Amino acid sequence: MIEAINDALAVSMERDPNVVVMGEDVGYFGGVFRCTAGLQEKFGKTRVFDTPISECGIIAVAVGMGAYGLRPVPEIQFADYIYPGLDQLISEAARLRYRSAGEYIAPMTVRSPFGGGIFGGQTHSQSPEAIFTHVSGLKTVIPSTPYDAKGLLISAIEDNDPVIFFEPKRIYNGPFSGYYDKPAQPWKKFDASVVPEGYYKIPLGKARLAAEGEQLTILAYGTMVHVVEAVCREKGVEADILDLRTLVPLDIEAIEASVEKTGRCLIVHEATRTSGFGAELSALVTERCFYHLEAPVVRVTGFDTPYPHSLEWAYFPGPVRIGEALDKILSE
């Protein structure tokens, strides 16, 4: 997925001279996860450059660059560090178009690795996506495969609205089954990892049907898509697994169609439970598909604690928690 992201950036920069990449360590070094490796060498220091350690500054400067006419792609090194830049994202980038009645826009894509499963403790593991989905004017995108990462990132960069692009870092190098003691498999072993060369786009707002089944619908995104797939395989559950890809805009049609077909809905995400995006999904499914439901909508999430370093796997919504929820929803 790292190479796919790097490729998406390179393709976008080649096509549009207004695309600039910036962030802590992204220049000469190519980023702590190597997502921007080689870009500075290829595109020069004024299009790919390091920034001071100031998330507020990084986002704000990107707003100004967007107003000028550039398409900045700022990187926030970890999603946990995005909070000092929140006011610039929420009050400024998200509202620029609205408050100026379209005179100014902030066509920026904020890339940031998010989620746990790497022993990152409470400052390198959080999933803050719900905060952004609550903000009018921001789009939130989360890929779960290298193919999607490239196509969605190119779409995000070309989009004229500000986009938060969360990269699930647990699956940067390969999908993850949810068992921390099982070695990760590299992406190249999986069909979904085939990434075409050159330019292609995946539209924002379209979910991916990762698996097809009649027993229930599972809504997931990022790392959890793979965990859910693995659990279903192990338990022999045949589910429609909808990889949402973008939380805003949300593919409500795909969700409705699937839940109406299966009559059951399980929602899985890694973020803390209370007021998480799962709550929004659950409410939408209940409001719109209630008469098709055979069982209450169930959420599987992280716990309402900070991500604990040593107890990371107790926090993570892994196979046991998902399996228990599947048993419950299918028994009703």
Add this chain to the structure above:
Amino acid sequence: MADRPDGAAQQGGNRPKLALHVPEPKFRPGDTVDFSHLQIPEAGKQPRPDETCDPKDMHELAFGLVRVLGEDNKAHGPWDPKLDPDTLRKMLGHMAMTRAFDERMFRGQRQGKTSFYMKCTGEEATSVAASMALAADDMVFPSYRQQGILIQRGYPMIEMINQIYSNKGDKLKGRQLPIMYSSREHSFFTISGNLATQTPQAVGWAMASAIKGDSRIAATWVGEGSTAEGDFHSACTFATVYHAPVILNVINNQWAISSFSGFAGAERTTFAARALGYGLAGLRVDGNDALACFAAEQWAANRARANAGPTLIEFFTYRAEGHSTSDDPSGYRSAQERSEWPLGDPITRLKDHLIAIGEWDEARQEKMDLEAAELVKATTKEAEANGILGHGLHHPFRTMFEDVFEELPWHLKEQSEQAIREREIKFPGGLEL
């Protein structure tokens, strides 16, 4: 604190008690004002370094006060921009127009025509004169008290009033608080109610201009109180790191609503001196001296355009009126402050200068003031035909959902339809949707 004994009585032992310093302004309501503690240097005595100089060589200018207009109303010293009389009269005219506009809009708020207004009385030079030193297409990122820039740049006054009244003519579709203008055509960035946010954005715009090899620069205005915001410090860091072609104007008008400048750190140093720690050029300027304001902004603009780096300018001025129409300054500061302010009034000083050089007189000033007031009055009437706040003449209802995103997503479409249904029930007579 593992070594701290338990129990309140023992806390601290026999060590001296620490004390918290809470700043307090020198004068409160009813106090007699004495500004003799302010060091006001003689006009014309400040050196004017080369625009490409090293910020290290500007120490004195960050602590002093650049002044051009002397007690004799003549221009003095190396900062005299030597403007021709026509330009000076134009400057005076824009400043007088800004004041006339403020007077009328303030009254409009009191008459219930809008919710809110903010005057810039006493600070007109810091926007008008500074703006005149920039090119018309240099990008400005103002705060909320720079209406003088729009007036100087020739933005139609009726558009300003439409915006203040949030009426059907308001180009911002009635979404912004009064005075939070936006005009891309006039290179005037949309104003945010969250303070100092525009400061690092201006730096980003300037960086973009440099990335593209453009020749336009950016300038931003922020109040001295808002320099306490983290955004301001991010702006200074980015500006200096990338040598951004930007001017950071700090308007030190002494008051942030009821908090005096001491709460932003003014008791210990000047706001211009903040530049030194970042390696920025720093200038402290008499903000009521229109010529000094012009000269400083021109110096900084030349510096930026020459790729010599950013400048932080502190305009030392005084907020003669309340913070806004929602504020009553008599509750927290001495009423004498305004009349005793030792740097006078910027309009009066510029007028007196023009008179002193034989290019103006009181009769012409009176005529100009009258014409300005009449123009504002007539334009106000014209704008009122488009509606005033709360009287029903606003943008069509459906526009509420426009511009959240470039395209309307399904959830906003659904909410828009609901809003229109509600509207039809509330107003069966068929008000515009």
